[in-house]
Amino acid sequence: MQQNKPSISVLEAIGTPNAILHSFGMTVYDSAKVVVQENKPIIIDFNGVRNLTSAFLHASVGNLVSLNPANSNLITITGLSNPQWEEKVKDAIALALDPKKRDAIEYEINKLFSE
Amino acid sequence: MEYTFSGELKTDLVGFKKLMHLYHIISRYKGSTLKLNFGNVNFFDANMSAILLAMLQKLEMDNKNKIVIDYDQIDANCDILRRNGFISHMQKNGEQVHDQRKSTVPLKTFKATQADDFVTYIEKDFLNHRGLDGHLSERVIDKIKESYLEIFSNVELHSETSRPLYTCGQYYPTKREFKFTVVDVGVGFLTNISKKNKAISTYEAAIDWAIQGNSTKKGKTKGGTGLINILKYCRASKGEFHIISGDCYWRFTGTEIEKNTMIKYFCGTTVHLIFRY
Numbered sequence: 001m002q003q004n005k006p007s008i009s010v011l012e013a014i015g016t017p018n019a020i021l022h023s024f025g026m027t028v029y030d031s032a033k034v035v036v037q038e039n040k041p042i043i044i045d046f047n048g049v050r051n052l053t054s055a056f057l058h059a060s061v062g063n064l065v066s067l068n069p070a071n072s073n074l075i076t077i078t079g080l081s082n083p084q085w086e087e088k089v090k091d092a093i094a095l096a097l098d099p100k101k102r103d104a105i106e107y108e109i110n111k112l113f114s115e
Numbered sequence: 116m117e118y119t120f121s122g123e124l125k126t127d128l129v130g131f132k133k134l135m136h137l138y139h140i141i142s143r144y145k146g147s148t149l150k151l152n153f154g155n156v157n158f159f160d161a162n163m164s165a166i167l168l169a170m171l172q173k174l175e176m177d178n179k180n181k182i183v184i185d186y187d188q189i190d191a192n193c194d195i196l197r198r199n200g201f202i203s204h205m206q207k208n209g210e211q212v213h214d215q216r217k218s219t220v221p222l223k224t225f226k227a228t229q230a231d232d233f234v235t236y237i238e239k240d241f242l243n244h245r246g247l248d249g250h251l252s253e254r255v256i257d258k259i260k261e262s263y264l265e266i267f268s269n270v271e272l273h274s275e276t277s278r279p280l281y282t283c284g285q286y287y288p289t290k291r292e293f294k295f296t297v298v299d300v301g302v303g304f305l306t307n308i309s310k311k312n313k314a315i316s317t318y319e320a321a322i323d324w325a326i327q328g329n330s331t332k333k334g335k336t337k338g339g340t341g342l343i344n345i346l347k348y349c350r351a352s353k354g355e356f357h358i359i360s361g362d363c364y365w366r367f368t369g370t371e372i373e374k375n376t377m378i379k380y381f382c383g384t385t386v387h388l389i390f391r392y
Binding site for chain 2: 016018020021022023024050051053054055082084
């Protein structure tokens with residue numbers, strides 16, 4: 001049951017609503033990694049976060065998923081205030097699970113370079 | 116020693132080379148007093164002052180030089196450098212500038228510890244500037260903001276310098292142009308990228324690699340440099356996008372990519388974005 005999972009508030013962990021730095025992401029990663037390594041469920045709560053970068057997500061969520069790829073479903077993300085952030089979280093998880101994945105944007109830009 | 120600027124200093128390869136010439140001439144001196152003469156300047160893109168300030172502060176710190184400027188010459192020939200805060204940075208007086216014409220995005224410096232200040236600057240001073248008002252959709256604003264926050268993150272992670280990020284912009288209402296510049300004085304693109312990918316041995320190749328969405332972020336996953344969204348926006352809007360790192364001046368003209376190799380280097384990375392509408 002979700003309410004029994006340990007939860008980490010990103011806002012409280014990094015002390016700012018701007019989750020933009022890799023180092024901020026590593027703070028969240030450090031706070032959660034023991035739980036993930038023990039194969040226990042955990043909630044990463046983004047309530048109150050105003051700005052979010054892929055740098056932060058790769059350092060936090062991406063690295064947590066990489067710790068235990070087979071059990072990535074034990075990590076629950078909540079409180080994303082911007083619908084586009086859900087895509088960014090998915091990208092961070094997908095890249096953590098499959099580093100060779102190339103998305104459509106990259107393909108489009110690659111085409112530009114070959115023109 | 117006195118160094119004289121002359122003519123125009125614009126956001127292009129020639130303008131950058133002029134600043135590099137200044138940098139390499141002055142960097143020969145140590146513990147000296149050096150005078151900058153602006154008496155023959157007739158045009159200066161305010162955003163280029165981000166590069167000039169980065170260079171001058173580096174010369175002051177590394178070479179213990181003292182830079183002297185006749186501020187009357189600036190007031191006479193390029194007063195925009197007073198209005199955008201360049202002079203108050205050089206005088207180190209912390210004076211808050213107010214551009215009555217509202218044509219500049221103030222010249223600011225941000226250390227990695229100032230993430231919140233940088234966000235406020237990007238949101239309010241840059242993307243809320245009257246020069247962009249009504250010209251960008253909310254989605255585009257979000258994407259551009261996100262790109263600069265990614266750039267800030269990359270400077271924290273990769274630039275290997277404790278020096279700040281320098282930022283500045285200028286709006287040209289008549290020309291319907293808005294120019295915005297970000298400068299770091301770190302190691303540039305090549306150092307970290309070549310460690311990750313041995314096949315990349317030139318700054319040009321490193322910029323190409325980075326702009327395609329690659330990154331050398333620590334950890335097992337790759338990220339992105341924030342450059343890709345800016346390039347996408349420029350491609351859609353015919354804007355310009357310049358990246359200068361090492362000896363490479365990389366420029367997206369709005370329709371195509373041009374690359375120039377320069378003889379001299381300046382450390383770090385400079386990114387120009389030129390909006391047109």
